[in-house]
Amino acid sequence: MPKDHGIGASSKRREDVRFLTGAGQYTDDINVQGQTYVHFIRSDVAHGRINGINTSAAEAMPGVIRIFTGADFEGIGGLPCGWQVTDRHGEPMKEPAHPVLAQGKVRHVGDPIAAVVAESYAKARDAAEAVEVDIEELPAAIDMKAALEGNAPKVHDDLADNLCYDWAFGSDAAEVDAAFSNAAHVTTLELVNQRLVANPMEPRVAVGDFSRATDESTLYTTSQNPHVIRLLMGAFVLGIPEHKLRVVAPDVGGGFGSKIFHYAEEAFCTFAARQINRPVKWTASRSEAFLSDAQGRDHVTKIELALDADNNFTALRTETYANMGAYLSTFAPSVPTWLHGTLMAGNYKTPLIHVNVKAVFTNTVPVDAYRGAGRPEATYQLERVIDKAARERGVDPIALRRQNFVTEFPYATPVAVEYDTGDYVATMDKLEEIADIAGFEARRKESEARGKLRGLGVNCYIEACGIAPSNLVGQLGARAGLYDAATVRVNATGTISVMVGAHSHGQGHETAFPQVVAEMLGIDESMIDIVHGDSSKIPFGMGTYGSRSIAVCGSAMVRATEKIIAKAKKIAAHLMEASEADIGIKDGQFTVAGTDKSVAWGDVTLAAYVPHNYPLEEIEPGLEETAFYDPSNFTYPAGAYACEVEVDPDTGKVTVERFAAADDFGNIINPMIVDGQVHGGIGQGIGQALMENCAYDENGQLISASYMDYAMPRADDVPFYTVDHSCQTPCTHNPLGVKGCGEAGAIGSPPAVINAVVDALQSAGHNVTHIDMPASPQRVWAAMQG
Amino acid sequence: MYAFDFEKPSTVADAVAALKAEEAQPLGGGQTLIPTLKQRLAMPSKLVSLTGIDEMKGVCVADDGAVCIGGATPHAVVAREAAKSYPALASLAANIGDPAVRNRGTIGGSLANNDPSACYPAAALGSGATIVTNAREIAADDYFQGMFATALDEGEIITEVRFPVPEKAAYMKFEQPASRFALTAVFVAKYADGVRVAVTGASEEGVFRWTEAEEALSSNFSPDAVAGLSVPADGMIGDLHGTPAYRAHLVGVMTKRAVAAAG
Numbered sequence A: 001m002p003k004d005h006g007i008g009a010s011s012k013r014r015e016d017v018r019f020l021t022g023a024g025q026y027t028d029d030i031n032v033q034g035q036t037y038v039h040f041i042r043s044d045v046a047h048g049r050i051n052g053i054n055t056s057a058a059e060a061m062p063g064v065i066r067i068f069t070g071a072d073f074e075g076i077g078g079l080p081c082g083w084q085v086t087d088r089h090g091e092p093m094k095e096p097a098h099p100v101l102a103q104g105k106v107r108h109v110g111d112p113i114a115a116v117v118a119e120s121y122a123k124a125r126d127a128a129e130a131v132e133v134d135i136e137e138l139p140a141a142i143d144m145k146a147a148l149e150g151n152a153p154k155v156h157d158d159l160a161d162n163l164c165y166d167w168a169f170g171s172d173a174a175e176v177d178a179a180f181s182n183a184a185h186v187t188t189l190e191l192v193n194q195r196l197v198a199n200p201m202e203p204r205v206a207v208g209d210f211s212r213a214t215d216e217s218t219l220y221t222t223s224q225n226p227h228v229i230r231l232l233m234g235a236f237v238l239g240i241p242e243h244k245l246r247v248v249a250p251d252v253g254g255g256f257g258s259k260i261f262h263y264a265e266e267a268f269c270t271f272a273a274r275q276i277n278r279p280v281k282w283t284a285s286r287s288e289a290f291l292s293d294a295q296g297r298d299h300v301t302k303i304e305l306a307l308d309a310d311n312n313f314t315a316l317r318t319e320t321y322a323n324m325g326a327y328l329s330t331f332a333p334s335v336p337t338w339l340h341g342t343l344m345a346g347n348y349k350t351p352l353i354h355v356n357v358k359a360v361f362t363n364t365v366p367v368d369a370y371r372g373a374g375r376p377e378a379t380y381q382l383e384r385v386i387d388k389a390a391r392e393r394g395v396d397p398i399a400l401r402r403q404n405f406v407t408e409f410p411y412a413t414p415v416a417v418e419y420d421t422g423d424y425v426a427t428m429d430k431l432e433e434i435a436d437i438a439g440f441e442a443r444r445k446e447s448e449a450r451g452k453l454r455g456l457g458v459n460c461y462i463e464a465c466g467i468a469p470s471n472l473v474g475q476l477g478a479r480a481g482l483y484d485a486a487t488v489r490v491n492a493t494g495t496i497s498v499m500v501g502a503h504s505h506g507q508g509h510e511t512a513f514p515q516v517v518a519e520m521l522g523i524d525e526s527m528i529d530i531v532h533g534d535s536s537k538i539p540f541g542m543g544t545y546g547s548r549s550i551a552v553c554g555s556a557m558v559r560a561t562e563k564i565i566a567k568a569k570k571i572a573a574h575l576m577e578a579s580e581a582d583i584g585i586k587d588g589q590f591t592v593a594g595t596d597k598s599v600a601w602g603d604v605t606l607a608a609y610v611p612h613n614y615p616l617e618e619i620e621p622g623l624e625e626t627a628f629y630d631p632s633n634f635t636y637p638a639g640a641y642a643c644e645v646e647v648d649p650d651t652g653k654v655t656v657e658r659f660a661a662a663d664d665f666g667n668i669i670n671p672m673i674v675d676g677q678v679h680g681g682i683g684q685g686i687g688q689a690l691m692e693n694c695a696y697d698e699n700g701q702l703i704s705a706s707y708m709d710y711a712m713p714r715a716d717d718v719p720f721y722t723v724d725h726s727c728q729t730p731c732t733h734n735p736l737g738v739k740g741c742g743e744a745g746a747i748g749s750p751p752a753v754i755n756a757v758v759d760a761l762q763s764a765g766h767n768v769t770h771i772d773m774p775a776s777p778q779r780v781w782a783a784m785q786g
Numbered sequence B: 001m002y003a004f005d006f007e008k009p010s011t012v013a014d015a016v017a018a019l020k021a022e023e024a025q026p027l028g029g030g031q032t033l034i035p036t037l038k039q040r041l042a043m044p045s046k047l048v049s050l051t052g053i054d055e056m057k058g059v060c061v062a063d064d065g066a067v068c069i070g071g072a073t074p075h076a077v078v079a080r081e082a083a084k085s086y087p088a089l090a091s092l093a094a095n096i097g098d099p100a101v102r103n104r105g106t107i108g109g110s111l112a113n114n115d116p117s118a119c120y121p122a123a124a125l126g127s128g129a130t131i132v133t134n135a136r137e138i139a140a141d142d143y144f145q146g147m148f149a150t151a152l153d154e155g156e157i158i159t160e161v162r163f164p165v166p167e168k169a170a171y172m173k174f175e176q177p178a179s180r181f182a183l184t185a186v187f188v189a190k191y192a193d194g195v196r197v198a199v200t201g202a203s204e205e206g207v208f209r210w211t212e213a214e215e216a217l218s219s220n221f222s223p224d225a226v227a228g229l230s231v232p233a234d235g236m237i238g239d240l241h242g243t244p245a246y247r248a249h250l251v252g253v254m255t256k257r258a259v260a261a262a263g
């Protein structure tokens, strides 16, 4: 019998009632008395020198309150970068200034130049058209490799070139080279992991407010981590002390990473509200989202895999160019390095691995973490090169993987991380079963009878979640701790509010987190609510990204609940005149071992707040505990995915016919929510593999700047998924044994799709060994033309 | 959006009069025009809505058998009401955009706009339709004059479109993955006096007739008849979603499929 409450139950997502009935409170729903509206004037060229900005005509227009330019931000901090990467020579990365409003130069289409604050959006836009911006267009650096050549235009004049860092990592390069010289076979693959737009359903919004009475600023913003924004903006940009700055991220309509970062518009609204002493609101249009939300991926990679005569992997070598865009977004430098290089071992015991990453500035929108962040890039190249190797060696791609699996845990990789636990054989076995790999040939024949080419693609993935041990990431360059925090506040009648540092922007925390506390206390989930997203209500936590919420913040919540139980037992012992050591808790009742005495949860909580009969000499009244939890390692979810596609040989159109995912997420709190997370991730992965393409032309204009050209997957572009997470090797180092599931689908699915497309084409005799994403109809058709 | 005046007349005559104002523009379903206004790419002084004019709405069959569609008839109504009288046209309408677009967007708006990737232009040209305006009747062959260009004069309103009903017809649309407009689509119609083949989405000149295929199909209405034919890539649209060569190839594929579907 599946459980109907507590850990392991598929409790329905309680937050969906308000989301689906229009009762959500998103940032754009927040309107503050006296509010003004800002419209940003953005660069329409990728690179240019600002020779002058004339605002005088615009300032005289009706409803205009004030027009800000870069000059208003002189002497004020720029947007900080939260991670410093050290290059292969021990030098820090290049870290150019990132002004709130452009200073002297514009560096990408969409770069904000000036901001018009007015009584309405329409008035702000009218006046913006009257602002004269004199920009001298400069040649732009767009292609990464070209940007590193000597004569390339420089994105930042104060830097020697466009190289942010040249990073090397892993095994000794000479040892790796030697292994390649001795290899029986080397498979080489060059590929592009294309740039993507995150496209959360809700565009970004910011409302800045200032109280002259208390000297307090409030920022309402579409963020995945309000405390991170408070820290970065308060300390580094605007110089507002924490106790005078409140950051609220209410309901947030999806983030996928793009709402982790601190953005110029947030700082602007907070700053301008203080300047004009009125609230300032900004709501991005979808077009602005395309030009100002940090974008994802954008790696160009050469990967080489060395095999011995028996097809054991002996070494792996990669060279990657990673696009940073025009400025360093908050966590951008960490993505192609520590979130990518450390995952290059994958599920395999390759003994020698060397990773090289060159991060490059270009005149494009900044790039940062997007669902998976570095791990999809690692998985894609590794699982593609293994597939290619299997073809070159004439062996079954599943067998080649199985042969090279890591099977003993803990396993220390050559790329610095230690997998605590896993069972890659079990997930592959499960995949073969649920994907009915054995039945594939029959399905292929059936497709061929209909004139379609059918392909099967299989891959594995591993990721590092539960970000992250603070001392470790500190050594790696993080400028923040990555613990999390929870406060469990038990009310007098026994209901509970849990204030968490994690932030839910669609993940279902409001349902899953209470399931854990309910399980621990044996009370009904409906008695528990979580509170999140407001720095004035919650403890200083680090927010949600990197599939960390239940693993890190959930662990903090467990620790706080354990403290609650310990204290409640003391109270119960007092009430029942028993020894504390004999007190148990079950189904919301405190019992005394060996007796039939019991006292209900509610009586204990009431005693804590009405301490008439209470051990006041031993413990304080009240029942509220906080815990901060810093993980001792990452968690390592892993799995195996299979995709079957059909290719229409006449048009090149690929349709995904079947998709199966066997994941090991350790223990599961809510299987239905986990299914949903995997479904969404696979949808995004299929989108990347077949459809999405954030493409710039050679002048730096974004060609796919709207949904007319940026192809998002829709319901009929994806199949019904077969998802299984019954293979469970619990995480060994967090109290729940959980690993995290938010990104797996997006990490594991792109290589399965592309492996399947290549398989389909090969089945018809096309000598296609690789096809870059997105495998759009025209690309597949062109590949078939040879 | 810039400010504009708004009128919603109930007769064609009143609409024509209202459109005499400087920079006035008709508004059909607004599915193209409203987004343009929101982006501040157009600045009409006045919008004259055509959706309140009953005489411009609905689907009927004329005495000569032609299917007549009022210029302000939404796609969804065509999909429903022409399903029996002209199934190929009805199914074309049923696959335009999404339900919101189909419930608001109109045939007149689509033909007036003449987007090079739109569906209706292929049906009108492929059926040899007559575009009826407040002032005259225009043969489809004379109406389409290149991307976004038509024979319409300033202030002229499409009041009706008359489609002679073919013996057999089908529309095959290869969707652009993002917009789901036609990356390349072909409308094939077989009449007693010959076959018409109209191609949309492919050419830089907008919708066009593929006369070579028409001739081949007129003597042998089967997919094989066009198997050896191709259109040159020259002059085809090249963009993120398809090179000129790819579009030229799709013209052949979609034509064959349309013939096969027409049966």
Ligand SMILES: Cc1cc2nc3c(=O)[nH]c(=O)nc-3n(C[C@H](O)[C@H](O)[C@H](O)COP(=O)(O)OP(=O)(O)OC[C@H]3O[C@@H](n4cnc5c(N)ncnc54)[C@H](O)[C@@H]3O)c2cc1C
Residues within 6 Å of the ligand: B025, B026, B027, B028, B029, B030, B031, B032, B033, B034, B050, B071, B072, B095, B096, B097, B098, B101, B104, B105, B106, B107, B108, B109, B110, B112, B113, B115, B117, B118, B119, B120, B156, B157, B158, B159, B179, B180, B181, B182
């Ligand atoms: C999301 C989306 C998807 C779409 N997908 C498709 C698709 O797959 N295939 C496709 O073909 N189209 C598609 N369209 C376009 C849609 O069919 C529009 O409805 C159509 O192009 C314009 O019709 P409208 O009535 O909305 O015209 P409007 O937007 O109101 O007007 C368009 C132009 O025509 C003029 N006009 C309007 N009516 C008349 C008239 N009766 N006489 C003279 N001039 C007139 C207007 O002044 C304006 O210049 C899509 C649109 C959207 C928003």
